[in-house]
Amino acid sequence: GLDVAMNAQAALVEGAYGRPIMASFHGLWSVGGLLGAAVGGLLASWRFGVNPHLMGAGALAFVLMAVATRGLLPDTGRHTESGPTFALPPRVLLPMGAIAFAVLFCEGAVADWSAVYLRDTLQSTPGVAAAGYAGFALLMAGGRLTGDWLTVQLGAMQLVRGGGALVVLGIGLIVWASVPWLAIVGFGLIGAGVSCIFPLILSAAARTPGVVPGTAIAAMATAGYSGFLVGPPLIGLAAEATSLRLALLFLGIFGLLILLFGGTVGQQNHHVSTPEGVTTLTS
Template sequence: MDNQQGNAAGFGAGRLLEARLAVSFLFFMNGAIFASWVSRIPLIQQELGLSHAVLGAALLCVAAGAVVTMPLVGILNGRFGSERLCLFWVVPFSAALPLLALCPDVVTLGAALFFFGCGHGALDVAMNAQGVVVERGHGKPVMSSMHAMFSFGGLLGAGFGIVMAWLGWPPLWHFTLVSVLLGGSALFGCRYLLQGQDRHDAAEGGGFVLPPKALVPLGIVAVAVLLGEGAMADWTGVFLHKTLGATEAFAAAGFAAFSVAMTVGRFSGDWLVAKLGAVPLVRISGLLAAAGMVLAVGTSWPWASLVGFGLVGAGCSTVVPCVFSAAGRMPGVRTGVALASVTTMGYLGFLIGPPLIGFVAQGIGLRGALGLLIGTSVLVALLAGTLRERRG
């Protein structure tokens, strides 16, 4: 079977629905587990006595782990199939969460975060590869709804973390509960993933193959949009509080507005792709995000800025699912390798976004630094044509 042109033909509608629900739960689990960790970072920082700089260095280990495993999983996908890789990586990723609460110092925390990042990145590539298979079988856009489940999982994971902190549960109890419930459920759900649809004969070779140059513009789009997402996570509250003088409580609503708009946008994304097409939708999304940033940083009114951050979230919401779908359809390159390449580039953008904004803000102020995201959003709109489907 030629897996480049293969699809999920032969599976009934019920089987496809089972697979879609199963992979959607993997997206939800990935987002919820990651958000569970993020929700308890302040307490763990306090318990270990870490400065902001030391904590920041430790958090880089998450990205380092992800960058190591993302290309590896892309290579292995053609040999073992995304369904097997999803099943394998559910265990270390969910098991790594309680380990983060057992670290006595920053060295062990860094090692645990590296392991956590390995699982997070590997599962990210594997579940997106399975998502491409499921979307191909449906014959219509469904990737955006899967990414919506990641965002939804992040919102619920963060909210549950707030409740656990309010109840006084220690991170170990909290993380163990989340790990067992979500990890166990995901293991059960993996049995419903589509099997063999993105696996290649071992005789084809499983070594590293450079992706085509056509993937580079897709990677740039991923970098541009995820750079903005990373910056929104770290700097919306600071901008509202320090620059516009909003209260700390109001400032916390900045990222919430961005996140809620992104979740809603992703749940409607499949319908929008079907109605408009990926290229027009990404072009509109880039311009919407740019307009949102203009409003957010160009006003002195916190409420207007809050609306602007919401528009940025809506604009960013459908871009990454569309990029991943386009990468998965790229002729002449295996699905796993294509997704690993684009995902790794995008993740690096997510990583460099926050420190880049901070560095630039030292020279031109936070308002000007966040204004750079207007340019990256326009770049997304300009490169929207690279998502046009190609024929092998």
């Protein structure tokens, strides 16, 4: 699908640059989502019609994609071998697949349950309840936009493990909180923690020896988006059986899983190699 194709192209461009840039691509996706939400809210406040709004957004997206695709790099070397849209992770990628599942499980859970937790468990107003996901999304965008620099400074393995630690710390604040602002800080820490992990996973998977990059990226996307889909309903079932406060502890468990398997990301991202046949680009 489009998501796999975009990440495969991003991996190719990263190889051409010879340094980490995958997190910046995902950071711009986050910025686009925030800007889209802001523009949509502004147009709604002006009572702008839904149909012209969506038609305008679609036309703008078409023009931007038509311009952007002119600069795409051609597939070369291993990248000429196409991979499927859906793929189960090969055995060598299973630890990174587990991390991808854990990261997007946390993203999906925060997206669906942060406002509910703040409103129902901590008795916040609807406006304050929305701040939980806003803090998560803002710190995720900030983390991704600085993620490439952090990868160079700290290394991929330390960045992934540090992200897992932030998830554990964030969920600890959330379940311990008795006031909304402390839980909002916790959701923000989770956003910062998971921000760079999925881009690093994709970059590492695409450079795993013996695995076609397209297949590796499809496998990580399959594992990750499976977590995004099953996370919210599982949290809901656990909350029904116990409480939402206890159910959110699942996120802490997945933070520990990220810490456990974080070392599998380091070797592939230690050096970003230039794919065969692609000219190195300068920034």
